[in-house]
Amino acid sequence: MSSSIEVDGRHRTYTVVGEHEGPAGRPLVLVFHGSRQTGRVFRRFTGGAFDALAGTAVVAYLDGYRGNWNDARRESSFPARTEGVDDVAFTRAVVRELAASHGVDPGRVHAVGYSNGGQMVLRLLHETPGLLAGAVVVGATLPAPGSLLLPSPAPAPVPLPVLVVHGTGDRVVPYGGGPVPGWVRLLFKVGGANLSAAQTAEHLARRNGITRPPRSRRLAAPAHPARTRAGRRTRPWVEQTDHVETGRPPVRLLTVHGGGHTVPGPGRPPFVLGRTTRDVSVAEVAAELFDLTPRE
Template sequence: MRTTIDVDGRPRTYTVIANRDSSQPRDLVLVFHGSRQDAEAHRKFTGHSFDALAENGEAVVAYLDGHKGNWNDARKESYFPARIEDVDDVGFTRAVIRQLTATHRIAPDHVFAVGYSNGGQMVLRLVHEIPDLLAGAAVLSAPMPAPDNLLLPPATPKYTPLPVLLMHGTQDRVVPYRGGAMAAWARRLFKVGGSTLSAPETAQYFARRNGISSASQVSRLPRRNGASGKTWVEQTDYREAGHPPVRLLTVHGAGHTIPGPRRAPFILGRTNQDISAATVIAEFFGITVPARSRP
């Protein structure tokens, strides 16, 4: 169901996937699309895999629409319309949470944000600006902006430790896994600038913020029968008793893509199908996953 909501006089839209009503408070998964997408395009891009999280009625999935295909994200050097017009995407997120909490029986402490690329950068902004409204964040193909490129509010709120799950392909030609500046063609095409940390540095950044001092644990995830052998997934966990965990999934050989049932266009690079991002995210945050959606 597509819904329109007014945010400071600007109509904003989002699509809600909810299988049925529930007498019990439910999880809410907010999904933020990538550049030049909208909610419907992102649903197709991910093979509707996040829709499945709403099948059992215990979760509600909301795909938010950016302004003219983008989010006013965490990078100072972005210069697409959402940034130039200073669109209040943080206010939009607040409004969606508030509305769905009232209409869909959302548990206030069970709101999770998931973002890909520009949408991932938007989630990074939310983590720094409204951490009190989130129970966890999943960021795909979007490492932390470097300190001099990080957009923070004038009065940064006290940090609330959150579980964080990161995913990134090592052969990402759009947003480099190793950090630094995007290629010149990508900066022009997507209207962004500045540098980012590497994916491992981003994981270390959140581990420190969560107060984790223990060494990380690294493992290799098993292959799925019939999947291509050109990509594989390495899992790095930062865990310590009493602190929210941080996990980095390094997708070796994959591009600017989301692991799951649908392969991205060839120009974005290889898509890993050993895992489903939606399923991995749900399991990490403790959201019930329907059996048929598992890889």
Template sequence: MTRDSVEVGGRPRTYTVVGPEDAKPSRDLVLVFHGSRQTGAKHRKFTGKAFDALADGGAAVVVYLDGHKGNWNDARRASRFPARRENIDDVGFTRAVIEKLVASHRIDPGRVFAIGYSNGGQMAMRLAHEAPELIAGAAVLAATMPAPENFLVADAPSVPMPVLLVHGTKDPIVGYAGGEPSWWVRKLFKIGGRSLSAPETAAYFAARNGITDEPVSRTLPKRAGSAGGTSAERTDYRQQGRPPVTLLTVHGGGHTIPGPRKAPAVVGRTNQDVNTAELIAEFFEIPSVT
């Protein structure tokens, strides 16, 4: 693990790299975007370093990027935290990190994936719309699409790519059913505006990918020793010749990331039947999780 920085718009921007420089060439790159009020290091701790496993075996490099004053300049029109007010160039930051790692770690620029949690999930969706040439797919955790009137790049051209969505039905911060955030969420996180529901978000990306076949859902099995109170349902939108879209609905789950590390109880229950890192590796065909 190494800390590094790159200058973007006259500002030094920092990030943490998991994976050695001197491994095999043409590796995948996984960019991890943290949630509000976090840093890359805090998010790494929050997940119990679960995403580090994507770098196991040397087939991928994982990078935890640091937002500006705890946030990403996402594409929600009603955001009003410093990254938005100062119009921080987070797309440029992402581009600069990729370019640097292509040179230093021999990354395959066609195999870059964005993982984003909450505000970071909003950033991943911004990249998918505004700079789709940078990423080959996005995993959006505990975030849903802004409604068209609340989305700054709603008129971006559609570029199909695989999208994985993970959301809890009891998320107290980003509602599974969409709509306006609660008053305390608006005040605490300095966000606002209407968002789509998690199922509407999945249907949106499926339509964007040109998928017209009906989705298929199934309940996932319980994992031995997992905590109770939640269950996982997987809904797949798939069609021959089209990039897939998958929605993992965590029934009873909170503003959390399924996996071995439980989040603080204040944000709700964490499902342990699914390991999100393993799900991401399977979905994007990253051959690194053992």
């Protein structure tokens, strides 16, 4: 169901998957697409994987302004950033609308973001503590301190579970962090520098008050690690790193070794973005991590 709303003098749109009628207090999953996408494109990009969450939650695919979100990167120069689009207000407005129309619980709002959408979720985590009950960040890492825009003074963090997913072969947002590649600056109008995926997970774990070292294990491993062998590339494999501590919400990093700028799961993104693993599904991991089931 397509919906629209006026926010800050702009006509904004989003698509809702899930029935109006349902158990009171259902969770809400907000999905933020990547650069130059829409919610509809992202649904196709991911093979509709997140639609499956509508069995127990309401899922809303939000549409960015002219294909982008006004994220927290200082050097972003696409229209959503240069025109000061209030995507935080848009997010809050969608939550209010769906609380009224679908009976979702405003205290059980989860956000999933890919690429520029992942950067938007990172902004929400830092700027709107208490708005989200859980977050998924795919193909995005935290801007380096000099590139991160935060309100001053920055609000105190509210701990919540977070899933970070990133491919080591990501050429758009390098897994190891550092300066944004030149061709990415030109094509997507972003700049500055980013932390690595591991540093992003560590930062989020510290915000949750986790001080214990993380634990890592290999998931769904094929016979051999992803590498070139006799001119042929083997499939990606997934490493799970958990930041956990008793009484603290967990932070999980899924490292897709050999994976590209893609969303693990059933989707078939363009080959230019790199390889996608289907050994795990981000949607399924999120459902488990956030316990996306109705409450009595």
